[in-house]
Amino acid sequence: MKDIDFVRSRFVKHFDGSTGYIYCSPGRINLIGEHTDYNGGFVFPGAINMGITAEIKPNGTDKVRAYSIDLKDYTEFGLNEEDIPSASWAKYIFGVCRELIKRGVEVRGFDTAFAGDVPLGAGMSSSAAIESTYAFALNELFGEGKVDKFELARVGQKTEHNYVGVMCGIMDQFASLFGKKGHLIRLDCRSLEHKYFPFDPHGYKLVLLDTCVKHELASSAYNDRRKSCENVVAVIQKDHPEVEYLRDVDMDMLRSYKDKVSEEDFKRAEYVIEEIQRVLDVSDALEAGDYETVGEKMYETHEGMSMLYEVSCEELDFLNEIAKSCNVTGSRVMGGGFGGCTINLVKNEFYDLFIETAKKEYQAKFGKSPKVYDVVISDGARRIE
Ligand code: GLA
Numbered sequence: 001m002k003d004i005d006f007v008r009s010r011f012v013k014h015f016d017g018s019t020g021y022i023y024c025s026p027g028r029i030n031l032i033g034e035h036t037d038y039n040g041g042f043v044f045p046g047a048i049n050m051g052i053t054a055e056i057k058p059n060g061t062d063k064v065r066a067y068s069i070d071l072k073d074y075t076e077f078g079l080n081e082e083d084i085p086s087a088s089w090a091k092y093i094f095g096v097c098r099e100l101i102k103r104g105v106e107v108r109g110f111d112t113a114f115a116g117d118v119p120l121g122a123g124m125s126s127s128a129a130i131e132s133t134y135a136f137a138l139n140e141l142f143g144e145g146k147v148d149k150f151e152l153a154r155v156g157q158k159t160e161h162n163y164v165g166v167m168c169g170i171m172d173q174f175a176s177l178f179g180k181k182g183h184l185i186r187l188d189c190r191s192l193e194h195k196y197f198p199f200d201p202h203g204y205k206l207v208l209l210d211t212c213v214k215h216e217l218a219s220s221a222y223n224d225r226r227k228s229c230e231n232v233v234a235v236i237q238k239d240h241p242e243v244e245y246l247r248d249v250d251m252d253m254l255r256s257y258k259d260k261v262s263e264e265d266f267k268r269a270e271y272v273i274e275e276i277q278r279v280l281d282v283s284d285a286l287e288a289g290d291y292e293t294v295g296e297k298m299y300e301t302h303e304g305m306s307m308l309y310e311v312s313c314e315e316l317d318f319l320n321e322i323a324k325s326c327n328v329t330g331s332r333v334m335g336g337g338f339g340g341c342t343i344n345l346v347k348n349e350f351y352d353l354f355i356e357t358a359k360k361e362y363q364a365k366f367g368k369s370p371k372v373y374d375v376v377i378s379d380g381a382r383r384i385e
Helices: 004-014 088-102 126-143 149-164 171-178 218-239 251-255 263-287 291-307 314-325 348-366
Strands: 021-030 045-058 064-068 073-077 110-116 183-188 194-198 204-214 330-333 339-347 371-374
Touching: 004 021, 004 045, 004 064, 004 110, 021 126, 021 171, 045 126, 045 171, 064 088, 073 088, 088 126, 088 149, 110 126, 126 149, 126 171, 149 171, 171 183, 183 263, 194 263, 204 314, 204 348, 218 251, 218 263, 251 263, 263 291, 291 314, 291 330, 291 339, 314 330, 314 339, 314 348, 339 348
Parallel strands: 064 110
Antiparallel strands: 021 045, 045 110, 045 183, 064 073, 183 194, 204 339, 204 371, 330 339
């Protein structure tokens, strides 16, 4: 997380010299369960030690005055629907204000400056970190905390849907708000029932390798994937009205609809149904301390995301192959896909070899070095000053 003093010094310099309240929210990793959240399935995220830190002070007007410290960009906007700012980073803050207002919070004007250390476009949910920071803070500052954290997660998710145009699930915002130090969260995305799993895989490290690429059109491709899942559900629902999500469909049922859905939609649904089961298998394996099985499932997820869901890319597949060749226990693309990071579970004794090999070979093939992030599982949204 960015240092409090760093953010405060910029806030004070940029506005009238007085101080406000400081809040922060993290990005997330996800051990397994990708593209399952909007299918009513399970995910296994954890909040991390990188995120967004913001200073916020009500300013007694009806205008928000916002400064992005990292981008050195300033903007002002009102709080009515038609006041949507044009800067894309400001849309997240605006969207959160609007979604809180829709839930009865009387959001008024404020001054804010924020900075982050979640790499952008790396699949670590920098956008959810911004949304959760402001949802959590503005609910305290203007709503006396009346919106609960489940609904705050929906505030972030609806910001994406209504103001950013990404039809995301609930995982990222949930993890950013509910994160707990040293614990992963197994979340049922239909009921929001969740269980914390202590995560301290003795003898292993969890490391992210960032391809440093983000392919164009990732958000429209994301929305297309979601549409495919909904197409399949719509067809099955005609005979089985109880089916609400792909979560409610098993492989036998899906197979019996093979002729009624497109080949592409079929593959997408196949991946999702298998992935939902993998999350449950990983929960059992974690409870038994069986990291070899966790790792196997991670490789299976990669395969599915690459071949069936088709959200991987050359760079991610390349890093996945290197992981295999270096005896890495589990490796897969993390997050929405189309670039960003692989998440790797690696035995301590193979760690150095893996990182060195990945850097060298990736450099030789793509002309740049992947970034390496050692992950620390941390707490969720909070006020820090
Ligand atoms: C993005 C979305 C999440 C989730 C993942 C894929 O991070 O914001 O809701 O769908 O992709 O698992």
